[in-house]
Amino acid sequence: SSSGSVVTLLDYGAGNVRSLRNAIRYLGFEIEDVRTPKDILNADRLIIPGVGAFASAMDVLVKTGMDEALCICLGLQLLFEYSEENGPVKGLGLIPGVVGRFNSSNGFRTEILDEIGDRHVYFVHSYRAIPSDDNKEWVSSTCNYGDDFIASIRKGNVHGVQFHPEKSGGKIFCAFNVGLSVLRRFLHPNSQGTKSPTQGEASKLAKRVIACLDVRTNDKGDLVVTKGDQYDVREQTKENEVRNLGKPVELSGQYYKDGADEVSFLSITGFRDFPLGDLPMLQVLRHASQNVFVPLTVGGGIRDFTDSNGRYYSSLEVASEYFRSGADKISIGSDAVYAAEEYLKTKVKTGKSSLEQISRVYGNQAVVVSIDPRRVYVKSPNDVKLKTIQVTKPEYLKQVCWYKEEGKRVNGGQEGRPIGAYELAKAVEELGAGEILLNCIDCDGQGKGFDIDLINLISDAVSVPVIASSGAGAVKHFSEVFTKTNASAALAAGIFHRKEVPIQSVKGHLLKEGIEVRI
Numbered sequence: 023s024s025s026g027s028v029v030t031l032l033d034y035g036a037g038n039v040r041s042l043r044n045a046i047r048y049l050g051f052e053i054e055d056v057r058t059p060k061d062i063l064n065a066d067r068l069i070i071p072g073v074g075a076f077a078s079a080m081d082v083l084v085k086t087g088m089d090e091a092l093c094i095c096l097g098l099q100l101l102f103e104y105s106e107e108n109g110p111v112k113g114l115g116l117i118p119g120v121v122g123r124f125n126s127s128n129g130f131r132t133e134i135l136d137e138i139g140d141r142h143v144y145f146v147h148s149y150r151a152i153p154s155d156d157n158k159e160w161v162s163s164t165c166n167y168g169d170d171f172i173a174s175i176r177k178g179n180v181h182g183v184q185f186h187p188e189k190s191g192g193k194i195f196c197a198f199n200v201g202l203s204v205l206r207r208f209l210h211p212n213s214q215g216t217k218s219p220t221q222g223e224a225s226k227l228a229k230r231v232i233a234c235l236d237v238r239t240n241d242k243g244d245l246v247v248t249k250g251d252q253y254d255v256r257e258q259t260k261e262n263e264v265r266n267l268g269k270p271v272e273l274s275g276q277y278y279k280d281g282a283d284e285v286s287f288l289s290i291t292g293f294r295d296f297p298l299g300d301l302p303m304l305q306v307l308r309h310a311s312q313n314v315f316v317p318l319t320v321g322g323g324i325r326d327f328t329d330s331n332g333r334y335y336s337s338l339e340v341a342s343e344y345f346r347s348g349a350d351k352i353s354i355g356s357d358a359v360y361a362a363e364e365y366l367k368t369k370v371k372t373g374k375s376s377l378e379q380i381s382r383v384y385g386n387q388a389v390v391v392s393i394d395p396r397r398v399y400v401k402s403p404n405d406v407k408l409k410t411i412q413v414t415k416p417e418y419l420k421q422v423c424w425y426k427e428e429g430k431r432v433n434g435g436q437e438g439r440p441i442g443a444y445e446l447a448k449a450v451e452e453l454g455a456g457e458i459l460l461n462c463i464d465c466d467g468q469g470k471g472f473d474i475d476l477i478n479l480i481s482d483a484v485s486v487p488v489i490a491s492s493g494a495g496a497v498k499h500f501s502e503v504f505t506k507t508n509a510s511a512a513l514a515a516g517i518f519h520r521k522e523v524p525i526q527s528v529k530g531h532l533l534k535e536g537i538e539v540r541i
């Protein structure tokens with residue numbers, strides 16, 4: 023190979039680097055992995071992915087001696103002096119400033135961003151670096167999320183972006199892919215691109231539309247996308263077969279082309295036996311990540327396992343295998359319920375739950391907790407110790423209910439737990455969840471709209487982003503959830519699988535209603 027088409031990649035073993043590799047190859051480059059610090063010094067173009075958690079990344083860089091090589095040539099956050107994430111942890115110290123936790127965009131002045139214009143890029147991070155007098159010569163763009171944070175840096179031939187170029191996919195096959203343009207401009211510094219006329223306009227954080235694929239094996243042993251009514255996925259026929267709505271890889275590719283901001287795969291039988299034995303699901307991720315350049319989340323069965331030979335696998339190993347196979351985020355259901363129950367009982371964070379461990383190594387932003395509540399009506403708020411609400415839905419007006427967690431699966435059935443969605447959400451946030459996927463069993467598959475009461479209850483209680491899920495049946499349900507609640511994303515399954523409402527129509531409708539979305 024001529025060195026002109028080679029990119030050197032420093033893969034320090036955290037997060038989803040597979041998608042970045044796919045994107046670089048897609049742009050026609052070959053990848054050489056850094057094996058020794060020398061490879062860094064010899065590199066023409068070096069890419070350091072920024073995925074994962076600060077402390078674990080620095081740990082690897084220091085142990086392998088890469089940190090010193092990196093200080094000579096040069097993920098954005100690692101370049102700063104310190105991070106508060108699991109810390110303070112010392113960074114590479116190239117840029118003055120500290121990376122802290124969070125409590126859209128303007129003024130670009132770096133040419134790798136020249137083609138972005140007013141389009142959206144994809145940020146997924148719980149910590150951020152703040153612009154200051156000390157680092158202003160580095161800062162090339164900032165964004166606002168509560169306060170101003172650094173979106174990109176640039177000095178000489180060093181570029182850093184806080185967002186994920188490989189995941190900021192516009193429509194790759196037809197129009198323009200924002201994220202790939204950033205990567206391309208870094209890799210070919212002199213490439214010409216058309217400048218967008220509307221550069222530099224401030225924009226808000228866009229609301230996300232997420233397509234969800236509930237995946238399981240059917241009775242013939244094939245992995246299929248299925249969909250339940252209030253979580254019952256079997257057809258109401260004599261055969262009682264598992265409803266089959268298509269193939270996971272094909273459908274995820276379709277949803278990406280249709281403009282989904284993210285795609286989630288939930289393995290709903292939770293790999294009853296052994297998740298790493300569930301190779302088809304890992305294959306699904308590997309194949310999907312070749313063509314889908316928006317974030318992929320995978321959930322189901324993330325917990326500690328002992329296989330039939332007595333070998334123990336930690337939930338962290340299970341999650342790592344998903345990240346290596348192309349997942350950007352993992353989603354935990356049942357195991358997070360256990361962890362929250364234990365935490366509420368003892369008030370002690372052991373650091374040992376899957377939720378705590380995975381968020382420590384891969385960062386909070388990579389860990390979603392899926393909550394699966396069902397309404398329980400009571401006569402008065404005094405009847406339960408848990409948080410109750412007055413229902414505002416016309417058919418149940420003024421009744422009092424609480425939301426019982428039912429996602430916990432035992433022998434394939436559902437077992438309710440004596441914990442409310444509200445208490446669960448607050449506990450998992452403290453334990454490290456970076457995002458909450460809020461389902462509602464009553465609304466699932468009903469097409470009558472999201473449970474606005476529930477979504478308000480939870481999104482007002484936590485400061486992490488909440489994904490509203492269950493019940494979408496028409497475009498108006500999406501604008502309703504975004505105008506009446508603080509949800510930052512809305513997820514749907516059935517209407518997309520049955521092709522009743524294409525994702526483009528949802529986005530078109532939201533735009534018309536004045537709601538910011540990525541087009």
Ligand code: 1PR
Pocket residue numbers: 234235236249250252253254255288289290291292321322323324353354355356357392393394429430431461462465466467468469491492493494513514515516517
């Ligand atoms: O407990 O960590 O093994 O994770 C299991 C995961 O599987 C959880 O995320 C749980 O939500 C999910 N799950 C378990 N059983 C079912 C089921 O359907 N029988 N599916 C299930 C969850 C619900 C949503 C659905 C929305 C939107 N699926 O994801 O996609 O309700 O549907 P709609 O737009 O058609 O209304 P663990």
